[in-house]
Amino acid sequence: MGTSEIHAGWDSSQDAHGALTPPVYSTSAFARASHAELKALFERRAEGFAYSRSGNPTTAVLERRITALEGGIGALAVSSGQAATTIAVLALTPPGSHLVVSSRLYGGTSEFLDDTLADLGVEVTVADPWDLTAWEAAFTGTTRAALLESVANPGGELCDLPALSAIAHARDVPVIVDSTLAGPTLYRPGEHGADLVVHSATKHLCGHGTTIAGLIVDTGRFDPRRCPTRWERLTRRNRRFGVTFADEYACGRSGLLAYARAKYVTDLGATLPAASAQQVLVGIETLDLRTKKVSADAAVLAARLHGLPGVEQVHHATIPGRPDAALAARDFPHGTGGVLALDLTGGEEAAAAFSDALRLWSIAVNLGDARSLVCHPGSTTHSHLTPAQREACGVRPGTLRLSVGLEDLEDLWEDLSRGLSAARAVTEVAAIA
Ligand SMILES: Cc1ncc(COP(=O)(O)O)c(C=O)c1O
The missing domain is CATH 3.40.640.10 (Type I PLP-dependent aspartate aminotransferase-like (Major domain))
Structure with a gap:
């Protein structure tokens, strides 16, 4: 290839x-x-x-x-x-x-x-x-x-x-x-x-x-x-x-x-x-190298985010219990690409706080870039759909799409941890109020 x-x-x-x-x-x-x-x-x-x-x-x-x-x-x-x-x-x-x-x-x-x-x-x-x-x-x-x-x-x-x-x-x-x-x-x-x-x-x-x-x-x-x-x-x-x-x-x-x-x-x-x-x-000359790296890094980030406080659900084929896990093993031996999504418990407000706290990930609607990108599909890529259509394709108010780039994994993780702290902070304030 x-x-x-x-x-x-x-x-x-x-x-x-x-x-x-x-x-x-x-x-x-x-x-x-x-x-x-x-x-x-x-x-x-x-x-x-x-x-x-x-x-x-x-x-x-x-x-x-x-x-x-x-x-x-x-x-x-x-x-x-x-x-x-x-x-x-x-x-x-x-x-x-x-x-x-x-x-x-x-x-x-x-x-x-x-x-x-x-x-x-x-x-x-x-x-x-x-x-x-x-x-x-x-x-x-x-x-x-x-x-x-x-x-x-x-x-x-x-x-x-x-x-x-x-x-x-x-x-x-x-x-x-x-x-x-x-x-x-x-x-x-x-x-x-x-x-x-x-x-x-x-x-x-x-x-x-x-x-x-x-x-x-x-x-x-x-x-x-x-x-x-x-x-x-x-x-x-x-x-x-x-x-x-x-x-x-x-x-x-x-x-x-x-x-x-x-x-x-x-x-x-x-x-x-x-x-x-x-x-x-x-x-395309570097496609093979890039997609294998971002696939591996996306799987690691998905596993780390899964089950953390403030994260309701992580969407990635490697997450335990996913109905498509067998398909991933059968048809995708080198991974499923650099995209994953997560649902934050605090809805759009938490998603906004998460995104705004990031320093390395850019808030942008592209994916597959060398740079890591985050976007809120509910207010961007999927915003013109009906609520029922959004629900059918798994886009909720707290959903964020992450497109993993080629940066060092630990730098990406450190930044996501910052985003998560900000999201938890607004969710806790909302819960107290
Ligand atoms: C799965 C998928 N198909 C098609 C498109 C449209 O591609 P383009 O933005 O190059 O017109 C996109 C854009 O995000 C996409 O994610």
Whole structure:
């Protein structure tokens, strides 16, 4: 894995100057040798770059690298993790269709499903991924995709992807897995049943909090030709582009991602800038080392916080009694990433006091940064959800999400202890009053 992180998708001997790091092709357009050559690109009779809104050599390196890391057949780089989820869902769910989603999702995803996707006439049923009967009951005759997170944000809940995927696949429904919190060195969803993997590359993949980026990977399981009438967008000749996107599969390429690039990335302009792609490529070079360290440190911090006065609950797969402990042992041998959450007994007031007392951890809504970050999901990432939605994904008034960075573990612990003392102080004052 470490070798692919550094070498996959780029061969410096093919570069005119032997650049070891993939260069940033900072150009809007690409000149072709003739009128006929440029025309052939637009007619999809030739491969190459014409205009960076729909493809660029630097982003193409990133696409090849994530394809190799996830063991897929192709990838699409887009402007953000939010764009990755949105485009993956839009490509599979036409108006009038239905989507099954996990109740434990990043708040921004839930907001998209409830608002913009609803405007587009797609119905959504939310189901608990830990209840296989409820998950199965959520599927209808018009279900065209299922969506879940491999490690849920913010509670770190793991899902039994082979079991959930089998239910979807029995109905010819592809499964989209947002694997942002894990990343491919800890977990490859394609090996457990996912058809598409989406990443907010903003997080662990970039690893340094410098860039907003998203990726969609086709794992090679989905083939619309198995059920051509269901996936007519792909199996019929597309009037606008003059091709049948499903034909791509005959050449081992993703027809779905070719369609998503031609239509959605182009129409929505959800392009990843080349400079951002390079930042993510540099981040990926150390992904293996970083994710293993933050996973180990998050597990230690979770264990130390568990059971302390003022801490009602710690959310991490290693906490005794968690229903997903067996899944962690089975599917995540190198850990579950650097995110954990804790519920403070004193509610939002205690969470605020805890955060404000910290000196090393930054109060910020990102995760997977080199720096350790703390955020209060109830008033930030999950604030626009209904109280019932927040409860379903484990976000309570006293919940704090911690994203463990690369600092020394004991420094992080000392700072958390300071936060905890401040939280206890306000809770005790409130109890006396
Ligand atoms: C699990 C998950 N998916 C998707 C996103 C959206 O990614 P981005 O912020 O890159 O648009 C986030 C952002 O926090 C996330 O945590």
